[in-house]
Amino acid sequence: MTDGKPILAVERGGAADSLAARPKIVGARVKRTEDARLLAGKGTFVDDRRVSGLLHVAFRRSDHSHARIKQIDCDDARGMPGVVAVFTAEDMASVNAIFATSRMKDYHATAITALARDKVRYVGEPVVAVVAETRYLAEDALELINIEFDPLPVVIDPEEAAKPSATLLHEEAGTNVLCAREFRTGDVDQAIACAAVRVSGRFRFRRKSPLAMENRTYLAEYDAGRDELTLYSSTQVPGIIRDALSEALDIPGSRLRVVAPDVGGGFGGKASLYAEEILVAFAARRLGQPVKWTSDRMEDLASTSQGFDQIVDAELALDAEGRALSLQADVIGDVGAYSIYPWTAVIEPVQVVSFLPGPYKIPNYRGRVRGVATSKPPMGPYRGVGRPTSAFVTERLMDMAARKLGMDPVALRLKNMIQPNEFPYRIGSGIVWDQCAFTECLDAACEQADYSALRARQARARAAGHWFGIGIACYAELTGIGSRISVAPGMPINTGTETAKIAIDSTGAITAAFGVASMGQGLETTLAQVVAEHLGGRVEDIRIIQGDSAAVPNATGSYASRSAVLAGGAATLAAREVKEKLVRAASHLLEASADDLAVEDGKVTVVGTDRALTFRQLARAVYLEMGRIPSDKREELTSTRTYDPVFGTSATAAHLAVVEIDPSTFEVKIERFVVAEDCGRLINPMIVDGQVHGGVAQGIGAALYEEVVYNDEGQNLTASLVDYIIPTATEVPSIEVVHIEKDSPTTLGGFRGMGEGGTIGAPAAIANAIADALSPFNIDIFELPVSPERLFRLIENATTDRKESTHGHEA
Amino acid sequence: MxxxxxxxxxxxxxxxxxxxxxxxxxxxxxxxxxxxxxxxxxxxxxxxxxxxxINRIPDLAYLKDEGERIRIGALTRHRMIETSELVARQLPVLSEAMGHVAHLAIRNRGTIGGSLSHADPAAELPMMSMLLDAELELASAKRRRTLSASEFFVAALTTDLAEGEMLVSVSFPKMPPSAGWAFEEVARRSGDFALACVAICLERSGDRVSHVRIGMMGVGDTPMRATETEALLTSGRPLDDHLVAAAVGSIRASVEPNTDLHASADYRRHLVGVLAERAIRRAWSRATEARHG
Structure with a gap:
């Protein structure tokens, strides 16, 4: 690796299928091709870009949660040596506001502008931008700016904010409830009346930051001669940003390009349009010089979109045999100050009610949701989007019900799960599951963990005074969604397709361009595997272009566990077509029937002979050696194909956590973590493992550590990594992953998306394990994260109650 | 930023x-x-x-055996102390504490002089210098003076350092070879500031504690000694479950912790008792009968 040789190697071994003597490239544990540069520090992130004449931006941000801007005085800052420009909203009147519109009824869009106009609505909202020769000078100049605020009542508690009497953040909306929706199937009230067992709770999943390792960074370059603007952005969605900036700045897409080079993590936090992106693009064009802004960690924690933060009142009713009869839930989602573009404020809270029934047959369902604006940074997509909360609520209710019924939680789940012969199955919220491996995953997780032995171990541990718990969580998610599903929420853009543009050039090299944008998940490797498989090329000869709005006409990006399914499908179609062209050319040149030709390892061979042409020889013949192929038979070795899975597919997993709690200090230790997952056909098992590990690590963060805390004044108390605590390698156990490879019947290649799943199951599994460990004290877990402080309170209250009720005195 | x-x-x-x-x-x-x-x-x-x-000042980073005491230069990095055999042998409780000072990358750069002068109430070194009765050597342009740790630390983030004065070294009396010791800490994650921490050095005489020093932090504005609990443990009663329970009650009663984002006063008070019990028992099991009283 250090001597510059490619580290790529297809592991050829263990060819299980005797018919396929040569290894399949799809399914091989190919080492990530991008790692050669990323691990050696040779990656190029936005902040690494060196351009002459670069100017630097610093933002003066609101220190008020909610206030009217009375006056801004920037004169001293403008006059400071080294300062090139100072911008306020007034200076940006020519920039169009962007709205995340939706056709959904009871939804209110809010204007997105680069700098706050008239009002600020959260601490950290950009108000003034200083452009200077260095970041140091820009920050010095911030101190010379005087902003006169007229404080307004803060809007912090979403339940208070939902009341008609509440102070409004957006007067023009007439309410703080930016979206409201209800799903209803069957008759919940009737079902409850017949139920033998009812379990319910008020569940709280706290606010979280996506916290990518690379902070958001934007660098814009303007070519005045051509009136062309290029924004280098640490984004997951370069195409979406290109389209939004085109609208904001009135520049056609042909002269506006958004490039996401190497990106250091996103997790949803880089999947939306940001004010800073608009400002940097605007300033570069206005000033005719390149302009950059690099977020620092404090700005990241204060202004990057946040995740989760829901209050869920839910009740599950079952009959005496443990069959679920009904589920009802009332959800309040704290969506922050603005409805984020393009996903809208609907994205998190509505997903919670959409996915609450999960993998279970629950005939009667009622899910009500309100997304409520508060004076906090906007809610945006975060790995799992809504589903971590759904799984937390439903899986907790399942465990509570099992306990009440005296049933084993695994048995109760298996009894209620949609069985293999019952697909496709429509759940109460209207989602249709295709052939999902619900029971298979749960069985596999239990087998891997040796569930019955674990229960025996738990009995021994309890007898010895240990607090030992086992927790299970099952879930399903929609992945790789196609045109039909994405159209449903009525968002400003629908993203159901993906395009692959594959070309073999005159040197015989293969370039494949996509609209996806890898933020570390290895798409350069997995897409090269798919192309290699269907084109007959070698993985190491394929260059993948992605993260560039100019690569294909519509390049939305990577989000929603879509890239393997959509880009993989498009790659399959385009690669097959290029292969057909290669075969036709080779058939002519080798004077052999197409049926006698085999394409593999970058050459076309007449089967059973040593006659072959390499891609390079073929390409020269097609492009450079006129006369070898008659002009009417000469075809350019290219293909552009778009794939739409129409409905998309689904992915599923069962997580099993084993925890031990210190009975004195209440520290939680995760002893074991098992994941049995089905993401359909695996493209690269090593990358899938890595995705699961990373997702579970973030789920552990959500379960035990991570919480964005705002005080009553709307100040962020967790504005640094001293106080916003994430799990480190020490806190993440070794994770055991079992793959249940059930090819998706609805997608090309059988792929199902899987980028988010780890984060969906882990919080619920850990919550259940903790509740299981504490079940002798009748303690249930309703709130995440379970900090030691929260456990201390729960245990103190429970033991005090118990002492009082059993002995009537305090020990 | x-x-x-x-x-x-x-x-x-x-x-x-x-x-x-x-x-x-x-x-x-x-x-x-x-x-x-x-x-x-x-x-x-x-x-x-x-x-x-001051990183280029020569001879300010050292660990010296001065017979009765170990002297450590102000510019000595945490990692040097953590890995020092001299410290492991003569000040084992300090050696163990060093592993809890933040993360390795920080220990590679951070210095003992910097940590003591910064006087963070949740940092290990100020507490350990209180526990071990360290002496701090200060220099100004005009004079040098030596202060005990209890004189040096005035309040959270506040020391007795005068304007124009710097810490040049700190010296710790060696622990008696027969002493038992323990360092117990609870933090949200390994390397984080302590929610509560107790460190102990004790000597035993038969079934009794003859000398004990208890340091604690995370349970008040500054690191401190649990003097009442020390007195209780050396009051002549044999060290048994009753005395340990009394010590736990005493140490909990003696603190006035603050509530912050990560832990309430009640939880910290609870923790300091748990850690004190663990530390007393561990130190007791490590102590051997002193040869000379």
Whole structure:
């Protein structure tokens, strides 16, 4: 690796299928091709870009949660040596506001502008931008700016904010409830009346930051001669940003390009349009010089979109045999100050009610949701989007019900799960599951963990005074969604397709361009595997272009566990077509029937002979050696194909956590973590493992550590990594992953998306394990994260109650 | 997040450093490992006119055996102390505590002088110097003086260092070979500031505790000694479950913890008792009968 040789190697071994003597490239544990540069520090992130004449931006941000801007005085800052420009909203009147519109009824869009106009609505909202020769000078100049605020009542508690009497953040909306929706199937009230067992709770999943390792960074370059603007952005969605900036700045897409080079993590936090992106693009064009802004960690924690933060009142009713009869839930989602573009404020809270029934047959369902604006940074997509909360609520209710019924939680789940012969199955919220491996995953997780032995171990541990718990969580998610599903929420853009543009050039090299944008998940490797498989090329000869709005006409990006399914499908179609062209050319040149030709390892061979042409020889013949192929038979070795899975597919997993709690200090230790997952056909098992590990690590963060805390004044108390605590390698156990490879019947290649799943199951599994460990004290877990402080309170209250009720005195 | 403007001065002697400090009229700051100073500068919480870089002063980073005491130079990195065989042999409780000082990357740069001068109430070294009755040697342009740890630490983030004065070394009395010791800490994650921490050195005489020192932190504005609990343990009663329980009650009663984002006062009070019990039992099991009383 250090001597510059490619580290790529297809592991050829263990060819299980005797018919396929040569290894399949799809399914091989190919080492990530991008790692050669990323691990050696040779990656190029936005902040690494060196351009002459670069100017630097610093933002003066609101220190008020909610206030009217009375006056801004920037004169001293403008006059400071080294300062090139100072911008306020007034200076940006020519920039169009962007709205995340939706056709959904009871939804209110809010204007997105680069700098706050008239009002600020959260601490950290950009108000003034200083452009200077260095970041140091820009920050010095911030101190010379005087902003006169007229404080307004803060809007912090979403339940208070939902009341008609509440102070409004957006007067023009007439309410703080930016979206409201209800799903209803069957008759919940009737079902409850017949139920033998009812379990319910008020569940709280706290606010979280996506916290990518690379902070958001934007660098814009303007070519005045051509009136062309290029924004280098640490984004997951370069195409979406290109389209939004085109609208904001009135520049056609042909002269506006958004490039996401190497990106250091996103997790949803880089999947939306940001004010800073608009400002940097605007300033570069206005000033005719390149302009950059690099977020620092404090700005990241204060202004990057946040995740989760829901209050869920839910009740599950079952009959005496443990069959679920009904589920009802009332959800309040704290969506922050603005409805984020393009996903809208609907994205998190509505997903919670959409996915609450999960993998279970629950005939009667009622899910009500309100997304409520508060004076906090906007809610945006975060790995799992809504589903971590759904799984937390439903899986907790399942465990509570099992306990009440005296049933084993695994048995109760298996009894209620949609069985293999019952697909496709429509759940109460209207989602249709295709052939999902619900029971298979749960069985596999239990087998891997040796569930019955674990229960025996738990009995021994309890007898010895240990607090030992086992927790299970099952879930399903929609992945790789196609045109039909994405159209449903009525968002400003629908993203159901993906395009692959594959070309073999005159040197015989293969370039494949996509609209996806890898933020570390290895798409350069997995897409090269798919192309290699269907084109007959070698993985190491394929260059993948992605993260560039100019690569294909519509390049939305990577989000929603879509890239393997959509880009993989498009790659399959385009690669097959290029292969057909290669075969036709080779058939002519080798004077052999197409049926006698085999394409593999970058050459076309007449089967059973040593006659072959390499891609390079073929390409020269097609492009450079006129006369070898008659002009009417000469075809350019290219293909552009778009794939739409129409409905998309689904992915599923069962997580099993084993925890031990210190009975004195209440520290939680995760002893074991098992994941049995089905993401359909695996493209690269090593990358899938890595995705699961990373997702579970973030789920552990959500379960035990991570919480964005705002005080009553709307100040962020967790504005640094001293106080916003994430799990480190020490806190993440070794994770055991079992793959249940059930090819998706609805997608090309059988792929199902899987980028988010780890984060969906882990919080619920850990919550259940903790509740299981504490079940002798009748303690249930309703709130995440379970900090030691929260456990201390729960245990103190429970033991005090118990002492009082059993002995009537305090020990 | 960039620091405000400042002058930078690199010095090569304690004399030059203290002279520069004096010349700065209270607006100078010494730069050693920079592990607390640089974040404070970047947050613009500090605005020194001049940063006096002492990293190039020779002979300020050392661990010395002075017979009765171990002397450690102010510029000694945490990692050197953590891995020192001398410290492991003569001050084993300090050796163990060093592993809890933040993370390895920070221990590679951070210095003992910097940590003590910064006087963070949740940092291990101020507490360990209280526990071990350390003496701190201070130098100014005019004089040198020595203070005990209890005199040096005035309040959270506040020491007795005068303007123009710097810490040059700290010395710890060696622990008796027969002493038992323990260091118990609870933090949200390994390397984080302690929610509560108890460290103990004790000597035993038969079934009784003859000498004990208990340091604790995370349960008040500053690190402190649990003097009432120390007195209880050496009151002549045999060390049994009753005495341990009394000690736990005593230490809990003696603290007035603060509530913050990570832990309430009640939880911290609970923890200090749990940790005290663990520490007493562990130290007791490690102590051997002293040869001379």
């Amino acid at each position: 960039k620091p405000p403007p400042f002058e930078y001065l690199s010095v090569d002697s304690v004399q030059a450093a203290t002279a520069a400090l004096a010349a700065a009229n209270g607006e100078g700051k010494l730069l050693a490992g920079g592990q607390s100073l640089m974040p404070m500068l970047n947050f613009r919480l500090l605005r020194p006119s001049v940063l006096i870089d």
